[in-house]
Amino acid sequence: xxxxxxxxxxxxxxxxxxxxxxxxxxxxxxxxxxxxxxxxxxxxxxxxxxxxxxxxxxxxxxxxxxxxxxxxxxxxxxxxxxxxxxxxxxxxxxxxxxxxxxxxxxxxxxxxxxxxxxxxxxxxxxxxxxxxxxxxxxxxxxxxxxxxxxxxxxxxxxxxxxxxxxxxxxxxxxxxxxxxxxxxxxxxxxxxxxxxxxxxxxxxxxxxxxxxxxxxxxxxxxxxxxxxxxxxxxxxxxxxxxxxxxxxxxxxxxxxxxxxxxxxxxxxxx
Amino acid sequence: xxxxxxxxxxxxxxxxxxxxxxxxxxxxxxxxxxxxxxxxxxxxxxxxxxxxxxxxxxxxxxxxxxxxxxxxxxxxxxxxxxxxxxxxxxxxxxxxxxxxxxxxxxxxxxxxxxxxxxxxxxxxxxxxxxxxxxxxxxxxxxxxxxxxxxxxxxxxxxxxxxxxxxxxxxxxxxxxxxxxxxxxxxxxxxxxxxxxxxxxxxxxxxxxxxxxxxxxxxxxxxxxxxxxxxxxxxxxxxxxxxxxxxxxxxxxxxxxxxxxxxxxxxxxxxxxxxxxxxxxxxxxxxxxxxxxxxxxxxxxxxxxxxxx
Numbered sequence: 001x002x003x004x005x006x007x008x009x010x011x012x013x014x015x016x017x018x019x020x021x022x023x024x025x026x027x028x029x030x031x032x033x034x035x036x037x038x039x040x041x042x043x044x045x046x047x048x049x050x051x052x053x054x055x056x057x058x059x060x061x062x063x064x065x066x067x068x069x070x071x072x073x074x075x076x077x078x079x080x081x082x083x084x085x086x087x088x089x090x091x092x093x094x095x096x097x098x099x100x101x102x103x104x105x106x107x108x109x110x111x112x113x114x115x116x117x118x119x120x121x122x123x124x125x126x127x128x129x130x131x132x133x134x135x136x137x138x139x140x141x142x143x144x145x146x147x148x149x150x151x152x153x154x155x156x157x158x159x160x161x162x163x164x165x166x167x168x169x170x171x172x173x174x175x176x177x178x179x180x181x182x183x184x185x186x187x188x189x190x191x192x193x194x195x196x197x198x199x200x201x202x203x204x205x206x207x208x209x210x211x212x213x214x215x216x217x218x219x220x221x222x223x224x225x226x227x228x229x230x231x232x233x234x235x236x237x238x239x240x241x242x243x244x245x246x247x248x249x250x251x252x253x254x255x256x257x258x259x260x261x262x263x264x265x266x267x268x269x270x
Numbered sequence: 271x272x273x274x275x276x277x278x279x280x281x282x283x284x285x286x287x288x289x290x291x292x293x294x295x296x297x298x299x300x301x302x303x304x305x306x307x308x309x310x311x312x313x314x315x316x317x318x319x320x321x322x323x324x325x326x327x328x329x330x331x332x333x334x335x336x337x338x339x340x341x342x343x344x345x346x347x348x349x350x351x352x353x354x355x356x357x358x359x360x361x362x363x364x365x366x367x368x369x370x371x372x373x374x375x376x377x378x379x380x381x382x383x384x385x386x387x388x389x390x391x392x393x394x395x396x397x398x399x400x401x402x403x404x405x406x407x408x409x410x411x412x413x414x415x416x417x418x419x420x421x422x423x424x425x426x427x428x429x430x431x432x433x434x435x436x437x438x439x440x441x442x443x444x445x446x447x448x449x450x451x452x453x454x455x456x457x458x459x460x461x462x463x464x465x466x467x468x469x470x471x472x473x474x475x476x477x478x479x480x481x482x483x484x485x486x487x488x489x490x491x492x493x494x495x496x497x498x499x500x501x502x503x504x505x506x507x508x509x510x511x512x513x514x515x516x517x518x519x520x521x522x523x524x525x526x527x528x529x530x531x532x533x534x535x536x537x538x539x540x541x542x543x544x545x546x547x548x549x550x551x552x553x554x555x556x557x558x559x560x561x562x563x564x565x566x567x568x569x570x571x572x573x574x575x576x577x578x
Contacts, residue, residue, distance in 0.1 A: 020374045085550025092544035208382035211375040245390045252383030
């Protein structure tokens with residue numbers, strides 16, 4: 001479900017702005033690190049969980065405003081170079097600020113321990129993450145499908161010229177989409193912390209996964225992102241149980257196999 | 271002889287005197303790597319963010335055979351070219367059917383696939399520590415352990431690669447690829463099998479990357495894990511873009527600038543990728559078009575100033 005969340009955020013940015021966002025993984029990592037710092041400073045996990053992703057969204061806002069805004073007319077190669085440079089800056093800054101070693105962070109008291117589901121014993125926090133991620137995906141879906149601005153955003157994915165011809169401020173739309181995508185990456189990062197801790201390499205690992213989700217699910221395709229996120233999440237969990245070493249490789253292997261059978265991705269969008 | 275060739279030969283001779291032969295050699299290896307990417311990026315219009323897949327795979331396979339089977343140096347290079355081309359054929363087969371952003375993301379994701387295989391398969395690749403002990407076997411009594419001899423060997427291979435690439439881009443095949451870059455739909459309509467030509471470009475680019483990978487492994491005597499990592503793909507892309515893609519000499523100039531800069535900065539500060547990132551951002555925001563264009567802009571600015 002976290003994968004779906006990442007893919008969804010990336011899918012929004014990539015779909016609406018039509019840029020390859022190589023900084024998406026770095027935004028995820030920043031979200032995670034901000035949560036650790038905020039939780040330590042405030043002493044309350046819940047407030048930190050609210051604050052951290054907002055911080056990432058603000059960062060996204062700033063980045064879009066200062067840099068990406070100037071690059072819409074440039075080719076993908078320069079956009080890629082910019083976001084890749086940004087990813088380098090962010091991940092190196094993380095090492096400078098928080099140091100090269102990772103931390104772990106315990107979930108709040110109420111979510112520690114496990115829950116007996118009858119057929120299996122499951123950690124409470126993981127359940128919480130699943131529910132949270134599900135709610136966020138649902139909220140994003142409601143926003144995109146049921147609100148006016150969400151409809152504009154979907155229209156923006158389909159046809160940018162038409163949207164701006166209809167008198168809609170496409171520039172603001174882009175900024176909002178980028179901030180929203182950054183927010184989703186940030187909250188995915190923050191939610192991950194009590195499960196996997198933080199380390200400077202976490203961003204890149206997640207970036208690859210987010211790309212897989214988008215490549216399989218399709219740009220701006222919510223259902224696709226969820227389906228692809230679930231498929232690779234389950235595949236990874238299954239393989240991890242029997243052959244731990246291959247659990248990362250399997251994500252990409254699944255993608256390769258799916259693309260061999262269906263080059264156009266799960267839902268046939270080019 | 272034309273001017274660029276003369277300049278290039280001059281640079282090839284002078285460079286090992288100015289900087290360490292290892293760095294000089296690295297520049298030309300990187301240039302071969304960049305030539306391969308440029309065929310995709312500059313001539314066919316395919317933005318590949320996964321070139322280190324072919325570079326690294328070739329380095330690992332040829333390095334392994336050199337280390338444990340003591341194969342001949344030309345055999346190693348041949349195998350490197352073969353592995354580069356074969357891995358590029360696999361990756362390319364999956365990627366060329368998609369275009370635009372999907373294409374970029376796929377090349378990156380497949381790069382990650384190979385990276386994680388190398389990372390986890392420690393018994394062969396040494397995982398994070400890399401695969402050390404790649405030898406540089408002598409050939410016909412020529413001892414390549416001497417840095418300058420090996421440098422000369424690399425220089426010759428670089429010139430051969432450059433000549434080959436020139437022949438390729440000027441051949442009918444090169445023209446078809448450029449037609450695809452300019453207008454894919456039209457190229458298709460004229461009757462060319464666009465995906466097949468894209469795949470062919472991929473395979474040729476992969477072969478060049480493979481050659482560079484083997485030379486790199488033999489230069490440093492080790493295949494580091496980074497050789498197959500995404501950062502390497504990004505670096506070669508950056509080098510090609512700052513040199514100016516779409517021109518034959520662009521990646522050569524770019525490799526020179528990139529290696530000299532990164533070698534001089536990386537020894538000063540362990541967090542130098544931060545500066546690299548800043549450089550990416552600055553180049554993109556202010557110096558789009560690469561060194562060649564910045565140079566001409568600088569001159570027009572100078573002449574403007576003189577007029578005032």
